[in-house]
Amino acid sequence: MAQGSALAMIGRRLLQAAPVIVLATFIVFGLLKLLPGDVAVTLAGDNATDDRIAEIRRIYGLDRPFLVQYGVWLWKAAHGDLSQSILSGEQVLTSIARCFPHTLLIVVMALGLALLIGVPLGAAAAARPNGLIDRATMTLASIGIAVPNFWLAMILVSLFALRWNIFPATGATAFSVSPADAINHAILPALALAAGGMAEVARQVRGSLLDVMSSQFVRTLRAKGLKTSTILWRHGLKNIAVNLLTVTGLLFNRLLAATVVVEAVFAIPGMGGLIVHAAIQRDFTVVQGVVFAMVIVVILVNLVTDMLCAAIDPRIGR
Amino acid sequence: MNGFFAFLRRDVRAALAIAYLALLVLVAVAAPWLSPYSPTAQNVNDMLAQPSAAHWLGTDDLGRDILSRLIHGAPATIYASFLAVGVAILLGVPVGLAAGYFGGWIDDVISRTIDTLLSFPAIVLAIAVTGALGIGLTNGMIAVGIVFAPQLARLARARTLVVRHELYVDAARCFGASTPHILWRHVLPNAIQPVIVQVTLLLAAALLAEASLSFLGLGVQPPHPSWGAMLARAYQAMDIAPEQMYPPGLAILFTALAFNALGESLRIALDPTLKR
DSSP, X not given: OOHHHHHHHHHHHHHXXXXXXXXXXXXXXXXXXXXXXXXXXXXXXXXXXXHHHHHHHHXXXXXXXXXXXXXXXXXXXXXXXXXXXXXXXXXXXXXXHHHHHHHHHHHHHHHHHHHHHHHHHHHHHHHSTXXXXXXXXXXXXHHHHHSOHHHHHHHHIIIIIIISOOSOSSOOOOTTTOHHHHHHHHHXXXXXXXXXXXXXXXXXXXXXXXXHHTSHHHHHHHHTTOOHHHIIIIIIHHHTHHHHHXXXXXXXXXXXXXXXXXXXXXXXXXXXXXXXXXXXXXXXXXXXXXXXXXXXXXXXXXXXXXXXXXXXXXXXXX | OHHHHHHHHHOHHHHHHHHHHHHHHHHHHTHHHHOSSOTTOOOTTSTTOOOOSSSTTOBOTTSOBHHHHHHHHHHXXXXXXHHHHHHHHHXXXXXXXXXXXXXXXXXXXXXXXXXXXXXXXXXHHHHHHHHHHOSSHHHHHHHHHHHHHHHHHHHHHHHHHHHTTSHHHHHHHHTTOOHHHIIIIIIHXXXXXXXXXXXXXXXXXXXXXXXXXXXXXXXXXXXSOOHHXXXXXHHHTTTTOGGGGHHHHHHHHHHHHHHHHHHHHHHHHHOTTOOO
């Protein structure tokens, strides 16, 4: 792919992303503003005078029209300022910077596990459609998609942490402090998350491999006397690389959302804990900030996936 | 109706799934008469009891009968799933029909919005919205429905693009039928099949979303039972009674499996290119 067209693609995608970010944050901002109860009164505490409440409204800009408030928030966010938490006073960007690495580590490890187990499983299933491995894989895949991640997490904790004491039950260590300890803490959450992903990867790999295996060029390879396994591993996987990459991108985004609940089981101070606590306490700047950050990550992942697809498959280069 | 029974005879998986779901609805409707105890009756002398003749599935950490809570959790689960999917249908299908039928700039705007909303993390928005509208099952499931709507809109749009060029649609137009009439009587019935399949699969996704929200404390509130809320309770007692997590967890798993199995069977049965 020529460098110019790559840059044009990035530019076009970023331009397309702008309305999504505005739409998503506007929806959340609007809903949070519609909520009954006055944030200023809550902040002022008991026995506050009317003057004090009015002063707080002015400080936080709560006395201005809704659209102006949203405009101000968006303008500041575009400049990297996500305001500060109403309750703790901490900069929202600081909170996100502290929490996101924990979430990212779990998602990346879960994604790795899902691919490491899902791809061979899917390929083995495709090698013999309706064979024993195929049936077992597809059954496991159905269960993997239907099982609640957080319930699986609880089962893993009760077995591997509470009964056998192999892994820690709760908490997290920053990767920068101790990589080994961080990974040790992230293994069970990643396993719980990976179950559904593994199933999804196995299904997709099987499906696209079966498509490839029934195509003309494979018939030619068979006619030349190549073994099924050789065709599968040497030619099949190369031809489903783009599909696999797309699935991986989608899976990353899905896992990012799913961690929110799994983190609660392990009491991990990640993005999930951040948004759940903020939502319960109605700390709307934090909720708004987390949604904003998540949408940006999702859009970036989609962009990178598309770029990689275009890079490995010349037919996609636009 | 005959076709329906023929479908069940051919497809054992679908028959099992439908039988299970019918039983679940029956249990949900008859919950007050079926359950041996009140789902909120506490008994401090009988906490975390093992399964016995008196309590078939044992009792929880407040001495409440687990079987009764499981039975009374069924209505909440069904209500939540159908509410979210209902919202998704009401929002998604008309929008998809409009985009596919009118085309042009309307389609451009709608399709662009659909594409972007599709990648939005559903549970995160549901959490944000519940925080805003107030904690409770209904708010959370409406939010989940809003996030699911683009999936149905995309399917309805794709089918409508094909159907709107069919002869019977042109004929209806020539007879002077109004646009709403054409959409309702001619386009919708022929564009709905892929939507039905997806709706079945979304019921499973909504079920899992309900369980997640209730587990986080943003859905069904104590002391009311729901399978997700029961898991939250079991989580608190995990170190002393890990077996508490199995009844509600398995109930969620089986129900999600049934919805997914039914969806897959419908996909095969409704797809004219996959004739046996």
